[in-house]
Amino acid sequence: MCDQNRDVAILVTGGDGQGAALRGDYARSGAGFMVDQGWDGYKAADHALWRALYDRQSALMARYAAPAFIDGLKRLDARDGIPDFRRTSEVLHRAMGWTLVAVPGLIPEKDFFDHLAARRFPVTNWLRRPEEMDYLVEPDVFHDFFGHVPLLTHRVFADYLAAYGAKGAQAIALGGQEALARLYWYMVEFGLIATPDGLRAYGAGMLSSRGETRFCLDSPEPHRIGFDLERVMRTRYRIDDYQRTYFVLDSYDQLFQATGADFAPVYARLKGLPDIAPTTLLPTDRVFTRGRQVGCPRAA
């Protein structure tokens, strides 16, 4: 089992080299790092913390979240306590062909891509501590379920995620997995979408964090730039703080269409181009907000 821990430790020190402590119980994980959710093991205090997180985040959704996210969250009816993934999977599978699988935390990229390609969404089975209510570095069940599952009930986005996962094998074969991981990071974890009422957040990474839900739309610090596949794939990211750049979709279909292209020539082009720092703005960028980029946002 230590091999699996080693694999995951390598994964978690990815990104720009920051690490995050591994909290999950990887010892009992099986194929694809799947574990039993252990739903019966959750205590009343865990369910109470879930409800507190759920109520606090839900109160922000009308102002900050994309309509598709709000619709999906309502459909899940997950306020009362930490959901039993098996029950959610029954509903989700009938509607969208997706199921949820419990994992102990971050898993190696190949396993993650394979799960998405097979329409299995990995959901971490432990809950953050009360002192981490506003933000934590690695995903917990609140981030994975509250943040990600609502958009699995949206046909185009659910199909996009499967199409995205199916790109994993080729990316690993061609050395494009960092580029593909950036596409996930910016467009699944931290994506914004333009609506008639202005920009709204749909990314799981901001919507599971009260701090970043407000920051991503209210703060003058970060850049907000129109989505462009190669621009996203060239842009580095931080895993341990609010983002310095957010990308904006015109529609979920725009993201789905972009993922229909063959990425092999894209990876080849990227090999000859430098990475872009998250604080950088290019003259070719479609700029919604030119961020001030001063100071460390989370410390503010």
Ligand SMILES: C[C@H](O)[C@H](O)[C@H]1CNc2nc(N)[nH]c(=O)c2N1
């Ligand atoms: C797609 C990209 O590799 C990203 O870092 C993956 C890796 N492994 C993961 N593992 C889990 N459980 N959850 C995640 O969101 C991710 N993200």
Ligand SMILES: N[C@@H](Cc1ccccc1)C(=O)O
């Ligand atoms: N920072 C998010 C969790 C998260 C972890 C990893 C990636 C994206 C998001 C939160 O506090 O809810």
Ligand SMILES: [Fe+2]
């Ligand atoms: Fe996530």
